[in-house]
Amino acid sequence: MPQRNIVEAINNALADEMESDPRVMLLGLDVGKLGGVFRTTSGLLERFGTDRVVDTPLAEASIIGASLGLALAGMVPVAEIQFLGFTAQGFHQLGPQLGKYRQRSRGRYHCQVTVRAPFGGGIRSPEFHSDAIEAQFVQSPGIKIVMPSNSYDAKGLLIEAIRDPDPVLYCEPDRLYRAGRSEVPDGPYTVPFGKAAVVREGQDVTLVAWSAAVELCLRAAEALAAEGVSAAVLDLRTLVPLDVETLCAQVVKTGRCVVVHEAPLSAGFGAEISATLMEEVFYDLDAPVARVAAFDVPFPAASLEDYYLPSMDRVLAAVRRTMQS
């Protein structure tokens, strides 16, 4: 089976969907000749032409707002916002407009729009590029939020997003873009939304994560095994819809849970996970749910990012505390 990294998996998913559905088009900054700043759209302009791979003016609100209108006209736009932090300049077209359009039109219109955006720290990028603001969109109902952590899911979840009749925000872990290749089949396949994956089995504690933090948790689980702690890792894959069932079943199995994310602690999605577990499985818990997150300060200069982001040491410390209960 072919081996692909996440950049190649995304490129392959886009090409497959554009091949099979002539309505699918790409738009955004530098997605054409350059192939995107991370090269995720490399070669697609040459293959599908300038009507379907469009370099737009540098204006996030109109990239997202025009995508909404393109969808109403019967196209299937896949917009790229160069970095998730820059959605701030188009936020009103994403959360309030895309998310509410079906409801506001009493169901007359829907928006089959995918907005792709790389995010996260660990690559020494400049200000605003690393912001992990995924939880902000959870407060904008109507948008599905997809957070792949590996190549196979990246392709399958992206195809699922493009085919979804409702708007999807698809966040790409830039730190893992080229972190390694794994098996990604040729040809279209989908990974369903709302199905969390147990990516490592374990008996003592469940590490819950999404996107690049899954990779950190897998490394932490490996280190914990050497200490005699058996840690499971649950990859949520999508925040909306949230797979409450698998989350609860998995945490009941281990009785302990540590949530890990790159967004700041307060009102991060880890709080939602923790609260959900309190409501659903409180009496099955052997220890309080712990959270390891970025701090409640803005993302610092790249030279400081290793201190800001959840680290292996902080994950291990949180698990050890949890194991004491």
Add this chain to the structure above:
Amino acid sequence: MLLPDGTIAAGAKTRMEEEFLLEALRWMMKSRLYDQRVIALQRQGQFGVFSPGTGQEASIIGSAMAVDPSRDWMVPQYRELMATVHHGLPLEVITAQYLGKIAPARIPDGVKVLPTQVSIAAQLPQATGLAWGLRLRGEDSVVIAYIGDGGSSEGDFHEALNLAGVVAAPIVFFLQNNQWAISTSRRVQSATKSFALRAAGYGFEGVEVDGNDVIAVYDAACDAVERARSGGGPSLIEAVTYRMSFHNTTDNPARYQDPKEFEEARTRDPIERVQKYLAGLGMWNAKRDAAWTDELREENEKALTQAAGAAAPRPEDVFANVYQDPPPRVLRQRADLVDGSGG
């Protein structure tokens, strides 16, 4: 072209024949009468917050008459109610929206109108995308998108017009400069002499027109629609008019508006000048005015009655039309609201 005293400017040539002008007058009167009726209802607590088009009927109707409801799309802000009705949206449907109805307020399939937009200017990038997409799909359609003088200060206005110019979208941006954004005067909205001038910055044509002259508005809009349809790209029309009422039913212009300015604006009433002109041709008189007023009131009343009698929203409609396949969590919340079974 049609001057405030009801005479035609010397040498003016229009495509609007007298019979067509009569039709325009009927729509303008319908709009004014609807405003009057629903404002009265709102004062009695029987209608939602409403933004009347009073004083702007020539802009609203003249622009709507320039597009073809069978193939062109209309993207409103919210002060163009009767334009959307002219474009095929049944009056009882848009009325139902103001009465808080859900299913009865759904724009019928086939009617090429987008929902009203309360987030100012947010409709413009969407309208550009719609026009662009229609061209990519090979359709022979034009989009008309409405905005006001206040809305032109929004970032979305700039982004939408810029993108429309770049992709040569078949779209007409129709800016009603009614001199007010709630209490904010046009003078503090922008230092530009004319909003139409802004089009030059986006690489397409902008024209300023007397927005109280339905003939001039119609002609300018027809030119822009033809340009868009023939591949000439976008246009910006600034219709200079005056808001002869309040921003909406919560507003009180007495706190900020010079009554002299308002009285002066009333002398340029877009409806009266058409009536004077047609009277000069022997096509209008008090008797006809009274007969039309009765007929139009009855039409409007019928729509109001129908909307008021349409199905009231049910609690579970809170969850209607958000997702095609709602997430399990949302389904559980719905069940909890409906019968307490969601836990």
